[in-house]
Amino acid sequence: QSALTQPASVSGSPGQSITISCTGASSDLGVYDYVSWYQQHPGKAPKLLIYDVTKRLSGVSNRFSGSKSGYTASLTISGLQAEDEADYYCSSYSTSTTLRVFGGGTKLTVL
């Protein structure tokens, strides 16, 4: 069971916007603004999209944005494109003995 909770799947049509949530606890999202988001295509290494809750890695499309409220972080993808179909993971630094935690991952399907 993952420390952070994500929906197993989300879907949207090309051009639409979707949001993926990531819910944590007082030991991670509740205390740190070190939330990052990763995109992973099948058989590939994950790629960093968003770090420190809202910052986009250089070269990442501005269609990707991050936010956080309380114990829940969110990744929003606007103007969905077919290439966005992938798995998305959130991660956070934690005060627990497991210093770095992940969400279980969300499969995005572009209809």
Place this chain on the structure above:
Amino acid sequence: QVQLQQWGAGLVKPSETLSLTCAVSGGSFIGYYLTWIRQPPGRGLEWIGEIGQSGNANYNPSLKSRVTMSVDKSKNQYSLNLTSVTAADTALYFCASVGAITLTPAFDIWGQGTLVAVSS
């Protein structure tokens, strides 16, 4: 820019030791730590642990008794050893830098991954 290239045995027998190496090229700064992450087939990401350039390491408590990470600064290489493996250790293993680009606790540069199967 820093790149990570990893390698190791793709098939390990049960009860034996899994060994992987991650080589850093294109620079010497790997950020705060070099971390190891794994992904069992069809499942999510699991943090194994991390090691700094000075050799200071932090491990996932669930694996701590079996994990050792080390660094060879002369070769700019980082190693992962996982002892007494079972089928549950079958996974795609990644190395990644922590903060090499972002200067923050994010996994910003990744190796290509090494698929390790545990089977007799």
